[in-house]
Each structure stands twice: as structure tokens, then as C-alpha cells.
Amino acid sequence: MPDKPPIRKNTADLGNGIEYEQDVLAIGTDSVLLADFALPAHGRVCDLGCGAGAVMLMMALRGGDSTRFDGVELRPGAAEKARRNILRAGLSARMDVYCQDLRAISETLAHAAYTSVVSNPPYMPVGGSIPPEDSEAQIARTECCCTLEDLCAAAAYLLKYGGRFSVVYPPERLSELMRVMREHEIEPKRLRLFCRRPDTGPSLVLLEGRRGGREGLKILPSLFGDSEEFQKIARTF
Helix, strand or coil: CCCCCCCCEEEEEECCEEEEEEECCCCHHHHHHHHHHHHHHHHCEEEEECCHHHHHHHHHHCCCCEEEEHHHHHCCCHHHHHHHHHHCCCCCCCCEEEEHHHHHHHHCCCCCEEEEEECCCCCCCCCCCCCCCCCHHHHHEEECCCCHHHHHHHHHHHHEEEEEEEEEEEEHHHHHHHHHHHHHCCCEEEEEEEEEECCCCCCCEEEEECCCCCCCCCCCEEEEEHHHHHHHHHHHH
16 A cells, blocks of 8 residues: 655644645644544534634544534635645535634624534733734734634624533633633533643643533543543544
């Protein structure tokens, strides 16, 4: 059997030999964990701030064939990369990308039309260490164009009653994330912490909320980077 073609610089193997064109943010642990955490997915799924499409592509390649995915991305270059990645993966029939500011999501996407919304949003407040002239990185990594308020308002608009909103986020901002979700009638329902090793604190948190859900939070066992479970997730994705 011939070897797979070499992966070019700034690309990654998405699985099954599919070449994935990286964005400012390459496929990382946070994207892989979110894709796994948000499955299974049914009906229509929206990825807010989809970048080059990593999370929704991993979900689509490993989920049911009937699920439809829409990505929303502000940066034209990243949105175009996402479209090329979808084409390479052979998923154009059930995936679309909208070059759209999620703060004006009602201009493009339908209200209460999605069973699931996912997001790996910017983590950093404005004014961090990123040089201001690097506008692509500023948008991808900081809240200059997407605050938690913006994100949760967009998710609440898109979700059907009972729909799921899955987010990966820094643990030090967990209380803020839960508060803003609730302000938009998305009740936190499922929580998991990711720790690189058993002797370290969490480096990422995965949180799922339900639109219009009742109170009651399920805390899953923590996931460790050196565990067999994490290695299995990493191999699957």
C-alpha cells in the first residue's frame, strides 16, 4: 500500500488521509476535546467562531450522516479555509460556512433552528500580549469582536428550546461563563475538567448548557492528559 502524501506545512491530517488547512489557531487539545464532548449531535449544529472548521469537521466525520453543520466565522481568510477543508473532506452537501459577525447573527441564520451550538471562543480579554497589528490573532484569541455576552446571546438566538450549547473555556473564567449562560436562559447541565496530569489543576473546562433547562448540574469525572481515555480520544480525532 502506498504511503499517504506528505502533509504540507501549516496543514494537519484530519483522519482518513484528509488534509486540513490550519488557521491562526491550529487543531489543539481544546478543539479535540470539544468535538468529542459535543457528540452525539443530531439535526442542525452551528459552530460559532468556527475558524478553519476543525471542530465541526471532526464532529461531522465521526457523527451521523444526517446531521447538518453551519459555521460562523468573522475573518474572511479563515472562512475560506473552512470552505476548502469542507470540500477536501467531501462534506459540502451538509456543511456551510457563513462569513458573518455573530453579533448580527439574526441577519443570516434562523431563530431557534438549531438543536446544538458549539464554540471554542476567544479566551483572552482585550489588551493582552498579542501585538495590535496582528489583527487575525487578535480576533481569534481575544474578545475584541466576541465577548461572552455576544457568544451566549448568539447561542440563545440559534437554539431550539431544549437545545444544547457546548463550550470549551479556561477554568478561571468558569463562574463568569455559567453566569452569562444563565442570563440568556441557557442552564449549565454538564461539566468536565481537563487536567494535563493528576498532580495539576485543570487547564480547560468543558461545559454544556440547555436552552430553557431546569437547574441541576452533572459533574463528570475529570479527564487527564496522560490517561488511556484521553489517548483514545486523541487517536479517534
